[in-house]
Amino acid sequence: MIDPAWPFFEQRHRDLARDLQGWCDDHLDDVHADDVDAACRALVHNLGEAGLLDLCVGTPDSPPDVRSLAIARATLARASGLADFAFAMQGLGSGAISLFGDEEQRADWLPGVAAGSAIAAFALTEPDTGSDAANIACRAVRDGEEWIVDGEKTYISNGTIADVITLFARTGTAEDGARGLSAFILPATAHGLTVAERIEVIAPHPLARLRLDGVRLPASALIGGEGDGFRIAMQTLNLFRVTVGAAALGFARRALDEALSFSTVRKLGEATLADHPVTQERLAEMATAIDASALLIARAAWQQDNGIADNRRAAAMAKLHATEEAQRVIDMAVQLHGGLGVTRGAKVEELYREIRALRIYEGASEVQRMVIARDLIREAHR
Template sequence: MTAFSLDPAQTAWCEELRALAEQQLRPLAEKGEPGHVNRPLIAALGESGLLDRLLNSGALDLCLLRESLARGCTEAETALALQGLGTHPVVQAGTPAHRERWLPEVRAGRAVAAFALSEPGAGSDAAALALNAERTFDGWRLTGEKCWISNAPEADFYTVFARTTQGAGSRGVTAFLVPADRPGLTGTALDMLSPHPIGALVLDGVPVTPDDVLGEPDRGFRVAMNTLNLFRPSVGAFAVGMARAALDATVAYTAERTAFGGPLKDLQAVSHQVAEMATRTEAARLLVYAAAAAYDAGEAGVPRRAAMAKLYATETAQYVVDTAVQLHGARALRRGHLLEHLYREVRAPRIYEGASEVQRTIIAKELYANQEASA
């Protein structure tokens, strides 16, 4: 496995990102309307150069970006990550015309992107998607539904995955770049536990042409998986950032709060829980960095390492935030408290971009495949 360590410049950059998130991005996030795309926040990400950095980052830089922003402002982290998720298929498989049209707009924070893979009947089993691409004389017409799509229905363009060959499983899926103003494309917002911009899309004969294809026809599933292999470790980084924010708050609170004649930190039941929170967070962080370093080095076994990183980091963040709430008591349940916010934010990463159960399946399959290969 690739060895790695953060150099002083990377460490300093992480602290700069955290300060930027707390001081400049969080005020913009707080002014946003829950459940809607925060375009001023996205514009600020563009002005800061972070969206340009996002589109030119390797996996480790992406993880550092997401972790550091999450420590200071989860809304800024999510806005940045969604821009990356929706745009990376264009970066990896778009035509020169696609890149010329959309990438400058994304870098500047003027265009909002979305990654449209999930459907009512195709979530964890992404290869089962049923959105139909019917052949026409000059391309296809897309008919069906997408759901749980971040930035929908307010995005400016969508990376849409549709079935172009029936009965072919993952080999019959094509990726299309679909501008939001195409006729037949409509959407509705969904009211979620954590109020992010997430919606459902209805495609009623939406016209697309060969010029809209990302990559090759019937090879779109590869585009989706390449994107997820890059972003899965960084979901773990997002989770680590939330865990670190919860840990920071808990260390400060338990050092100041008094009970039973002294600070909470002097109670062994408390200090041992804080130690456990810190240990699990650091282990998750190292696992995320290792997966990212392996991706950047082009090593074998990246899907397994990415799955391990996402699985352990998201499950750890859930534990750390929940424990932080417990140690803070009722004040952490009050609307507007940092931990109340994190408690709602931390739940979804265990589901999206592959639920924890899917990550365990990926890990186990590769382990057994390696065992059979060496037998």
């Protein structure tokens, strides 16, 4: 787990880790939700009431502190995957407004995001466009003092419950590629915006496919300048990429906790499962993978907070290693639990479903490997 006593962190991070752990102990006793939408709304409200969502918002001159976000996500994920999701989406969904919004846009939306009264979403992915974001087809056309938007977005987290959506649409031609994209603030009440499909995934979250049919937005909805959308999307994703690794770290740490707890009481002949050399080997592997991920996350978050000019490689390494190793750690925990590990309701079974998506969203593992390799090659040619 991330240790705030490490030199990457300051006293404020140590205080946050202590206070947040106490809040989790009091408020997140294995959250299970029959109604995922209602549970997410309640979690956002409670996180806002506790002042924790203040960590998610910032300004162009003072962006969110990545080390604080990483500590928060690791701690929340260890307690509840849904709580981590609710927290993270408030940051990602409003990140473009924090980093690139004007004073009026920030004043209109960020207080509600921080208070938990406005739920945020980030709409980039489309049915035919995932990692190749430069090729999105959703189109916004200027009509006097308005923009008319048509298209679809899919796998939109908080899509069924959002109040405000950061929307990326094409304002240039297809030939313009990434330079033809722009970012907009889309209120969920906008006429012509509908939830076309609720998407059910293995770890239940409020995901949706959204349809935009002649949605009219005022000129003031544009974030930054026309054509800035791709840069805004990539910088927003980069701000939060390390924290995806932190969430994976929280899941992995909980898996180790569960494996230790189970193996020390599970009888195996005259001894316990934990007395068996094979089990001890697995526990050692799990702990080592977790600490390696934590150090990569701490380094990348520290670099980002301290303005290291190009930390893409460190962020990609942190996200890649933490998510891939968390999948492996959780799989080992499931294996140690035997049949119980794949039984609905067991914590390790829940973790097994929760971790899988983290290797895909906000830059799939394959993309992170490309980022790392290309950076290494560029460095070698200097």
